[in-house]
Amino acid sequence: QVQLVESGGGSVQAGESLRLSCVASGYTLGSYCMGWFRQSPGKERGGVAVMNTGGGSTYYADSVKGRFTISQDNAKNTLYLQMNGLKPEDTAMYYCAADRRLWFCSGGSALNEYKNEYKYWGQGTQVTVSS
Numbered sequence: 001q002v003q004l005v006e007s008g009g010g011s012v013q014a015g016e017s018l019r020l021s022c023v024a025s026g027y028t029l030g031s032y033c034m035g036w037f038r039q040s041p042g043k044e045r046g047g048v049a050v051m052n053t054g055g056g057s058t059y060y061a062d063s064v065k066g067r068f069t070i071s072q073d074n075a076k077n078t079l080y081l082q083m084n085g086l087k088p089e090d091t092a093m094y095y096c097a098a099d100r101r102l103w104f105c106s107g108g109s110a111l112n113e114y115k116n117e118y119k120y121w122g123q124g125t126q127v128t129v130s131s
Contacts, residue, residue, distance in 0.1 A: 002026035002120045004096045009125030012086055016129075020081040022096030022122055029053040029074050033105030036070060036081045037115060038092035038127075047111020048094070049081060052102060059107055063089075086129045096122040 008020040020036065031054025039045040049070040051058045058070050069082040079096060097118035099105075104114035 002098070004098060004120055004122035006094065006096050006122040006125040009094060009127045011128040011130065014087055014129055014131050016086055017082070017084045018086065018127060020083065020094055020096075020125060020127075022079040022081075024077045024079070024098065027100075029072055029077055029079070031055075031102060032098050032100055033102055033110060033118070034072070034079050034096070034098045035110060035115075035118065036079075037095045037097055037111075038090075039095070040092040043092075045095070045115065047108075047115050050105065050110040051079070052105045053079070054102070057106065059110060061108075061111055083127070086127075088129050088131045091127060091129050093124040093126050095124045 003025045005023045035050035036048040037045050038048050049060045051070045053072050067085045071080045098120045099118045104110055104117055
């Protein structure tokens with residue numbers, strides 16, 4: 001059974017950093033489409049960053065480019081999201097998602113049009129950034 005468990009969220013001041021982790025069980029990272037999404041109250045869930053864990057290609061939402069970095073550690077079967085220069089507008093529940101299909105795992109479509117294609121989701125970790 002595939003499970004994704006996020007951690008690393010918290011409350012920080014604007015400009016500070018956090019690193020989110022998503023530990024996968026029930027499968028090895030191998031070639032999966034894995035991404036980070038976020039949702040704040042009253043807003044639709046939006047894509048943050050996505051990674052093809054087989055080829056290593058990544059894609060970021062414009063709002064986080066240059067500040068966030070998605071990465072993987074195959075030995076730990078873990079996906080990370082390093083978030084630097086946090087802003088109040090980054091406040092949201094952050095979710096990790098995964099799917100074995102790679103056909104949608106490229107470019108902005110993996111974060112937008114196909115954001116509901118991911119089969120596996122974690123329970124989320126809250127990030128709160130105050131000004």
